[in-house]
Amino acid sequence: MSATAYLAATGSALPGPPVDNATLGRALGVSEEWVDIFVGTRTRHFGWDLETGQVRHTLADLCAQAGGAAIDAAGLDPVDIEFVLLATATPDTLLPTTASEVADRLGLMYLPAFQIQSGCAGAVQALDLGRTLIAGGARAGLVIGGDVTHRHLDPHRDVARVPTEELVNYVLFGDGAGAAVLTAEPVAERVAVRGVLNRFTGLGRPPGQTVDWYGISDRHSERPMLVEDYKAIEESVPTMAREILWELLDQLEWTPDDLDFLLPPQLSGRMTERITEHLDVPGAKEVSCVAETGNTGNALVLLQLARLLPDLPTGGRALAIAVESSKWIKTGLGLEKV
Amino acid sequence: MSAIDTLDGFLALLREELGLDVTAREAGESLVNLPRWDSLHLLRLVTLMEEETGRRLSLSPVLQARTLTEIHTVVLEQVGGRSQERPQEQNQAQNRVEAQA
Numbered sequence: 001m002s003a004t005a006y007l008a009a010t011g012s013a014l015p016g017p018p019v020d021n022a023t024l025g026r027a028l029g030v031s032e033e034w035v036d037i038f039v040g041t042r043t044r045h046f047g048w049d050l051e052t053g054q055v056r057h058t059l060a061d062l063c064a065q066a067g068g069a070a071i072d073a074a075g076l077d078p079v080d081i082e083f084v085l086l087a088t089a090t091p092d093t094l095l096p097t098t099a100s101e102v103a104d105r106l107g108l109m110y111l112p113a114f115q116i117q118s119g120c121a122g123a124v125q126a127l128d129l130g131r132t133l134i135a136g137g138a139r140a141g142l143v144i145g146g147d148v149t150h151r152h153l154d155p156h157r158d159v160a161r162v163p164t165e166e167l168v169n170y171v172l173f174g175d176g177a178g179a180a181v182l183t184a185e186p187v188a189e190r191v192a193v194r195g196v197l198n199r200f201t202g203l204g205r206p207p208g209q210t211v212d213w214y215g216i217s218d219r220h221s222e223r224p225m226l227v228e229d230y231k232a233i234e235e236s237v238p239t240m241a242r243e244i245l246w247e248l249l250d251q252l253e254w255t256p257d258d259l260d261f262l263l264p265p266q267l268s269g270r271m272t273e274r275i276t277e278h279l280d281v282p283g284a285k286e287v288s289c290v291a292e293t294g295n296t297g298n299a300l301v302l303l304q305l306a307r308l309l310p311d312l313p314t315g316g317r318a319l320a321i322a323v324e325s326s327k328w329i330k331t332g333l334g335l336e337k338v
Numbered sequence: 339m340s341a342i343d344t345l346d347g348f349l350a351l352l353r354e355e356l357g358l359d360v361t362a363r364e365a366g367e368s369l370v371n372l373p374r375w376d377s378l379h380l381l382r383l384v385t386l387m388e389e390e391t392g393r394r395l396s397l398s399p400v401l402q403a404r405t406l407t408e409i410h411t412v413v414l415e416q417v418g419g420r421s422q423e424r425p426q427e428q429n430q431a432q433n434r435v436e437a438q439a
Contacts, residue, residue: 031384033397038377160386161355164378230378 005131007191007335008076008140008181010306011069014293015057015175018043019050027051027155028170035171040269044174044294048150055150058092062177063146064105066302070179071106074188076140078106081181083133083141084113087122087298089211090147091115102144119209120265121198121324122298123178124331128198130182139184145298146177152211152225169226172268174294178302186338189309194317195252195334197244200327208233208325233267233325238278241265244321244332245279252334254317259284261312263304263320263333266290279321287311287318301333312337342390348410351390356382365406372406383409391417 020043025032027050035041047057063086071078086099099115112133118125123145130143153170162170186192210227241264249255262284264276269291276286289303296303301322308318312335320333341347349365352358358379360372369375380400388395391413399412 029385029389030381031388031395031397034377034381034384037397037401038381160382160389162382164376164382167378167382231376 003135003184005127005134005193006183006186006189006338007193007305007309008183008188009070009073010181010189010302010309011066011071011073011179012299012303012306013062013065013069013146013177014045015047015062016045018292019046019174023050024171028159030159030171038270039171040271040273040291041172041294042269042291045176046150047148047175050155053150053155057148057175059088059090059098059146059148059177060092060101060105062148062175063088063098063102063144063179066146066177066179066299067102067142067144068106070142070181074140074181074183076181078108080140081106081108081142082111082138083130084108084111085116085126085130085133085141085143086114087116087118087126087143087145088147089117089119089122089297090149090151099144106142108142119211119297119324119326119329120295120300120322121329121331123301124196124320124322124333125198125329127180127182127193127301127333128196128331131193131196134182134184141182142179143182143302144177144179145300145302147173147297147299148175149173150175151213163224165227165229166224168228168230172228172295174296176293176296176299176303178296178299178306180302180305189312189337190314191309191312191335191337193333194336195248195332197248197251197330197332199330201240201330202326202328205328206232207327208236210326228325234271236328237265237267237271237323237325238275240323240328240330241275241321242279244323244330245281245319248319248321248332248334254319254334256281257283258317259319260316261285261287261308261318263287263301263308263318265321265323266300266304267295284319285311308335314338340390342387342410342413345407345410348413349406351386352383352406355386358383360406365410368404369406387413393417
């Protein structure tokens with residue numbers, strides 16, 4: 001790839017007040033202590049009312065808020081934005097796409113608005129595609145990732161009788177969106193995207209995470225909406241994360257000592273602790289968000305970048321790792337502030 | 339009198355409601371040897387016990403239990419069930435007997 005793309009700024013949107021484990025525990029009828037100990041996520045946000053189910057923030061609301069904040073922080077105007085890329089597993093409607101809806105909300109016109117259907121790898125996949133558009137001549141574009149849970153979590157379910165592969169999702173996920181402005185020239189935060197790894201590795205392998213949906217013909221289906229093979233994930237993700245780390249370092253011709261910051265995969269507070277330990281890059285400062293935001297799927301890497309950018313000094317290097325266990329997608333980013 | 343007053347009643351509830359088919363002998367064995375047992379099954383079990391007893395359970399004593407029999411004992415202790423009316427030693431002995439039954 002000939003041209004370098006730069007992260008100019010980020011934006012984020014987390015709906016409503018943080019929901020702590022006591023509140024989540026009461027709403028679901030599960031032990032707050034158990035969530036503290038085994039999940040290790042302290043808070044998350046929901047764009048819907050846990051008691052009534054009423055939706056207060058749609059995905060488009062969150063993505064437009066994050067996207068608008070990123071454009072403002074980059075010091076750009078909507079007219080400067082030449083493409084929109086939105087990554088999500090939970091669009092508000094199948095059509096129009098949430099990408100188009102967000103373009104409308106932000107006053108963007110006459111530009112391509114792509115939507116990527118993805119999970120935890122979505123933010124990196126969108127940044128990967130974004131940098132190819134920059135390399136193809138675009139001067140600035142908006143990358144957004146976000147997810148919402150109101151269609152997939154039902155707080156009135158009888159938790160004791162929910163299969164464990166479904167139950168785990170209730171204590172992992174939250175709602176949120178993150179955004180970044182990509183530019184062809186270094187402006188604002190001036191963080192060069194030095195390398196991207198984006199690789200489907202699930203050939204012949206059963207999915208680790210399934211997010212289903214129903215239509216008119218199967219709306220009474222008993223199929224579970226969310227299924228996570230958490231044992232496969234616990235076993236595979238730490239190893240996959242380490243493979244991504246070393247593969248990216250090799251691609252960039254960097255060593256672990258070159259890293260000032262490390263953005264590890266954000267599964268849950270506890271899993272991220274384990275994975276970071278396994279990555280074993282003690283010289284790099286960890287940038288994580290999951291303990292406060294919950295697992296927000298496509299938003300995660302962008303929310304981490306929003307935490308990283310203010311702290312990254314000129315010449316500072318960072319490496320982000322994300323694993324999407326749906327069909328085992330390995331992704332990562334190498335970043336350097338110029 | 340509640341379904342979980344006895345180990346057999348407790349195990350029957352686990353079988354019917356959680357799909358955990360464990361014999362009284364297996365209930366006395368270490369949890370690490372139980373097929374499929376993990377922290378999420380523990381959450382379901384605790385949630386079921388809270389539902390059954392109408393009481394919030396403190397998790398730390400449950401986490402210290404090494405077998406389902408011990409979990410049964412600490413649940414009864416917390417809800418003021420039969421086990422609490424007995425000295426600790428007798429209580430454990432009783433559960434050992436039940437586990438071998």
